[in-house]
Amino acid sequence: xxxxxxxxxxxxxxxxxxxxxxxxxxxxxxxxxxxxxxxxxxxxxxxxxxxxxxxxxxxxxxxxxxxxxxxxxxxxxxxxxxxxxxxxxxxxxxxxxxxxxxxxxxxxxxxxxxxxxxxxxx
Numbered sequence: 557x558x559x560x561x562x563x564x565x566x567x568x569x570x571x572x573x574x575x576x577x578x579x580x581x582x583x584x585x586x587x588x589x590x591x592x593x594x595x596x597x598x599x600x601x602x603x604x605x606x607x608x609x610x611x612x613x614x615x616x617x618x619x620x621x622x623x624x625x626x627x628x629x630x631x632x633x634x635x636x637x638x639x640x641x642x643x644x645x646x647x648x649x650x651x652x653x654x655x656x657x658x659x660x661x662x663x664x665x666x667x668x669x670x671x672x673x674x675x676x677x678x
Contacts, residue, residue, distance in 0.1 A: 561676060565589045566596035566607045566622065569613040572661075576609070579665045585672070593617025597625050605633060607675060609668070610655070612639035612646060620646060620653070627654040634675045638663065 563580065567573035568591045579589045588603070590596050594616040600608065608626060612619035623635060637650040640661030647658040657671050 561585045563587050564596060564599055565606045566614060567611045569593060583631045583669060592620060593622035596622045597642045600626050608633060610635055610637045612637055612642040623650055623653055623655060636671055
């Protein structure tokens with residue numbers, strides 16, 4: 557079992573990101589929150605993460621492109637993507653490109669927590 561879980565959260569909506577970060581820290585996860593795709597990739601390169609939570613619509617570099625880069629760097633890291641306005645095709649593409657799950661906003665935070673727990677146990 558992992559003693560602590562480092563999670564990179566890439567979400568450009570600061571309010572939603574704040575809520576997710578707080579909710580996940582209650583579960584004792586260590587969360588680094590960034591608000592754009594470039595910072596997501598930079599953080600991913602500079603620190604070891606057990607999981608990435610990735611919004612698909614972000615400034616500077618969208619989540620789809622960030623996902624491609626992240627999976628090239630570490631194809632084994634679990635990525636959960638989410639979006640409120642990506643097309644069905646884009647949501648499906650994230651799974652094709654290596655995301656383990658794609659969530660449509662709004663989603664229940666408990667669902668996200670369940671997905672994270674499922675991947676910790678694997």
